[in-house]
Amino acid sequence: MRILIAPDKFAGTMTAAEAASAIADGWRRAREDDATAELPLADGGPGxxxxxxxxxxxxxxxxxxxxxxxxxxxxxxxxxxxxxxxxxxxxxxxxxxxxxxxxxxxxxxxxxxxxxxxxxxxxxxxxxxxxxxxxxxxxxxxxxxxxxxxxxxxxxxxxxxxxxxxxxxxxxxxxxxxxxxxxxxxxxxxxxxxxxxxxxxxxxxxxxxxxxxxxxxxxxxxxxxxxxxxxxxxxxxxxxxxxxxxxxxxxxxxxxxxxxxxxxAKLTCEAVGLDAAVAEADLVITGEGSFDAQSLRGKLAAEVAAAAASHDKPCLVLAGKSDLDEHPELAGVHSVAGLLGSVGEAMRAPVEGLRALAESVARDWR
Missing domain, CATH: 3.90.1510.10 (Glycerate kinase, domain 2)
Structure with a gap:
């Protein structure tokens, strides 16, 4: 499979580039034959x-x-x-x-x-x-x-x-x-x-x-x-x-x-060629530190999800924490806090936690 990894920053813990790298590392732990492409993004905030x-x-x-x-x-x-x-x-x-x-x-x-x-x-x-x-x-x-x-x-x-x-x-x-x-x-x-x-x-x-x-x-x-x-x-x-x-x-x-x-989000996605990258992928993964109601009001994850939907490609969100269990344009929403049991545990080692989450999701993905 061809996996496009296009996250935003995880505010206070990881830049978008660091988050993309952690997700890619974790995914390849479980599925070493998949091809991962990293495309760090931003929506106007830091990064x-x-x-x-x-x-x-x-x-x-x-x-x-x-x-x-x-x-x-x-x-x-x-x-x-x-x-x-x-x-x-x-x-x-x-x-x-x-x-x-x-x-x-x-x-x-x-x-x-x-x-x-x-x-x-x-x-x-x-x-x-x-x-x-x-x-x-x-x-x-x-x-x-x-x-x-x-x-x-x-x-x-x-x-x-x-x-x-x-x-x-x-x-x-x-x-x-x-x-x-x-x-x-x-x-x-x-x-x-x-x-x-x-x-x-x-x-x-x-x-x-x-x-x-x-x-x-x-x-x-x-x-x-x-x-x-x-x-x-x-x-x-x-x-x-x-x-x-x-x-x-x-x-x-x-x-x-x-x-x-x-x-x-749209401006940066256009600048980096997100649409073309999505068209080449089999699965799109995005993410941010906190996925919640604000995420649906113009933030990056919603823009990536819309791009994936326009090409009929599944899209996953991997977040530090999440208040939303699902979204109509998403194939799944997963959080480090959900995997480890609490926000405190997620914040203790955020990079390794995100790697572990990506590995867990990859093992279950069909």
Whole structure:
């Protein structure tokens, strides 16, 4: 059999390339005669640039001095391919840049992302594709907008502080964008709106360090900012557009800059030639750290499953943990936590656990 292995990263434990290698190793333990092909993927979150760099031989990395979610110095790369610059938002405002104790979306900012975007614009890019995912922020891109020419002001006319909590005090936004007519593309890993139960705060805030008691206030702050932003910058209704809630509301900020949304998963899958690779395979395997309801809202696993279904090829998901036992387009969903008995055991040795899961599934596959 020809096995195509096309996973996303396993957040916090493995890159997509490491996950693909672990699955391939485990599969060959059980079925040494099968041919495995590894195709690491990304959906806009961490690993976005790595996947695109491998797929775009003419692209070159450029490094920018910027700030992390708490304002500390950090270096971040963007990828330049012709007139297009590819930026990974997680490089400056990613959750992985903070310790567990530092995670607090009331304080974290997207200012550093603005610095990278400004550098790409000043270097002459005509199109900037921003991969959104894995963020530690919930500030609707207000910090980013500050770097790009806007000032968010309070009732006294003073610039508001950075962070998601400060959005509650915003009463006006003024300024002119220093973006030189660049086309912005929000490459999102989810299609969530800004507000509501599937929005930035309630769906993703807890994983960024927000306490249950913080959520109503953060939602109220985002609501206030969205109303002011749509009034002063437009377009009206942008906060309800699919993807506006991606990366703590960075999707909305890019819409305010005249940008539009593209599926990060679809963009990277097209760049690496997923469709052609699926056509050559007998079985497709994808995976991610946590396979759950969010996975069905524009994330990588759903894109791979759809590609497999379009060619009438079976597709399996191997995940670290899973809240979904099945999906109409999947031949099976398996998890390391299910194999080993708990999430704790799965996290203890994640690479070997994923190898063992792949071996177990391979032995039973018919």
């Amino acid at each position: 976005f640039l790595d996947v695109l760099e491998a797929a775009l031989p003419g692209a070159a990395r450029r490094t920018v001095d910027a700030r992390d979610p708490l304002g500390r110095p950090v270096t971040a790369d963007y990828l330049r391919d012709g007139d297009t610059a590819y930026v990974e938002s997680a490089a400056t405002c990613g959750l992985h840049l903070l310790t567990a104790a530092e995670r607090d979306p009331r304080r974290t900012t997207t200012y550093g992302l603005g610095q990278v975007l400004a550098a790409a614009v000043e270097a002459g890019a005509k199109r900037v594709v921003v991969g959104l995912g894995g963020s530690a922020t919930n500030d609707a891109g207000a910090g980013m907008l500050t770097v790009l020419g806007y000032t968010c002001r309070d009732l006294a006319g003073e610039a508001i502080p950075y962070g998601g909590a400060a959005l509650a005090s915003c009463t006006s936004i003024d300024g002119l964008p220093r973006t030189r007519g660049v086309e912005f593309v929000a490459a999102t890993d989810v299609d969530s709106p800004l507000l509501g139960p599937h929005g930035a705060t309630y769906m993703f805030g807890p994983q960024k360090g927000a306490q249950e008691s913080d959520l109503p206030f953060l939602e109220s702050a985002l609501t206030n900012f969205a109303e002011i932003a749509e009034r002063d910058l437009g377009p009206a209704g942008a906060s309800g557009w699919p993807g506006a809630g991606a990366a703590g509301g960075l999707g909305l900020a890019l819409f305010l800059l005249g940008g539009h949304r593209a599926s990060g």
